[in-house]
Amino acid sequence: MKDFFSNSVFFGVAVSILAYELGIFLRKKFRLAIFNPLLISIVAVMAILGLFRVDYQAYQEGAKYLSYLLTPATVCLAIPLYEQLAQLKKNIAAIVAGIISGVLTSLTGVFVLSLAFHLNHEQYVTLLPKSITTAIGMGVSEELGGIVTITVAVIIVTGVLGNIIADAVCRIFRIVEPVAKGIGIGSAAHAIGTAKALEMGEIEGAMSSLSIAVSGLLTVVGSSIYAMFL
Structure with missing residues (x-):
């Protein structure tokens, strides 16, 4: 067998x-x-x-x-965003601020916890790209000298947890604005979280899709800067 x-x-x-x-x-x-x-x-x-x-x-x-199929599937996430271009133009300032806040929160959270748990530099940079897609995260981890296999595992765990608790977090903090939900989920839990955002609604899914791409680019830059802190 x-x-x-x-x-x-x-x-x-x-x-x-x-x-x-x-x-x-x-x-x-x-x-x-x-x-x-x-x-x-x-x-x-x-x-x-x-x-x-x-x-x-x-x-x-x-x-x-x-x-x-991962790449074409990710590209397809641009479709709901195209359908919600009006929402994007209407809330562009809030969307940009939200994505930047999400990226900084993720990177700062990893930095603070790494200090608290006395992680070394290799372990620290391994965790920095936890909230972006696997394809980008692997490259960031390898470039910074992290452990790529652990980075992949951490990214998956982050996405799954984000998918599971997204509804509960929105209820606890009384987040009802669709744009805010989408930006929060996408910037924190990448593509796996976006699957949950798409279940919530078209606007949530579109904003989450946008967050994946922009958060990925910002994290590439941000990780390089944060890597020097520890």
């Missing part, structure tokens, strides 16, 4: 898709934020690989084909 899975080109793709479908099924059935499809799929894939003792590289040989 192990040899069959290891030698199958489509094993990684099939397992990934089925695991995600399981996550969607559980989310619809129980309607609880903790049953996030991405979180469920990660756990399910880990369980399958461990159960059948399949090497990760064998799984990745097939799963890598799904990664090719």
